[in-house]
Amino acid sequence: MKAIARYQPLPIDHPESLVDTTLPVPAPGPRDLLVRVHAVSVNPVDTKVRANAAADGQPKVLGFDAAGVVEAVGAQVTLFKPGDRVMYAGDITRPGSNAELQAVDERIVGRMPASLGFAEAAALPLTAITAWELLFDRLGITPRTTGTLLVIGAAGGVGSILVQLARQLTALTIVGTASRPETQAWVRELGAHHVIDHTKPLTEGLRAAGLGQVEFVASLTQTDQHYAQIVEALAPQGRLGLIDDPKARLDVMALKRKALSLHWEMMFARPMFQTPDMQAQHDLLERVAALVDEGRLRTTLGERFGAINAANLRRAHALIESGRAKGKVVLEGF
DSSP states (O other): OEEEEESSOOOTTSTTSSEEEEOOOOOOOTTEEEEEEEEEEEOHHHHHHHHHSOOOSSOEEOOOEEEEEEEEEOTTOOSOOTTOEEEEOOOTTSOOSSBSEEEEEGGGEEEOOTTOOHHHHHTSHHHHHHHHIIIIIISOOOTTOOSEEEEETTTSHHHHHHHHHHHHHOOOEEEEEOSSHHHHHHHHHHTOSEEEOTTSOHHHHHHHTTOOOEEEEEEOSOHHHHHHHHHHHEEEEEEEEEOSOOSSOOOGGGGTTTTOEEEEOOTTHHHHHTOTTTTHHHHHHHHHHHHHHTTSSOOOEEEEOOSSSHHHHHHHHHHHHHTOOOSEEEEEOO
């Protein structure tokens, strides 16, 4: 089968950072689906694994978002059958979606929204799982929770779906951050009540919006740069959730005075450790698909980069690394 692989960690402008190759078709395990991949999207985790993971001389297939069609199922599969159109974010410990065929555990797979094509669906899974788990599993937000949620990096992939989920499924006042006119407009369009510029002090932006301290912060990017402002902006007993990889060590003692809590979200934790509640990711993807078909959520597809090949994936990685992507970058077809 056709695939795009990384053989060694290289900068994205190197022609061999990602290469076209041919690999054997994977054999599905007992709980696996064998999926023919129709579309993929690119996430920051793709670029991090490409650039930083140790090399062993073997081809490493990246890609964690995919939409496609089930071709075969393992002996113990109960949730899907051949011919089903599905979407998923995969498992970081297994070969990724930048290949014509991929084996993936059914418990982390959901049905595609009936109203979307493959490209639109491929933009959803990783960010939807991350946003859902961050809001409802980590921060403990419920439909009745009140207060204010500050979303730092609201125009990116996770932010684009998190803002929608918070607006549709909670009673929170949502403040998104974005620095450019086009991304600020995008965040408002997705449902944020207020948008502030994260290149300026967050507390100043909140005051200018007529707001005081906030009960929740979802920090999706550059947490270390904003950390002092986040601590200042949070109300006593507030909650901070984050997903990025701060370059500087965070001072957790700064949280003590206000009794603030810190919550990490890592959407690969459930499949990586085969947790007893692993199927929660299947369940939430099914709910996301229903919300899309009801017209309550929209795909966060930002740009289409053409066919799934090494050259186009290198362009997509470069855009993600630039920090200027709006929504999700999607590639479709081999």
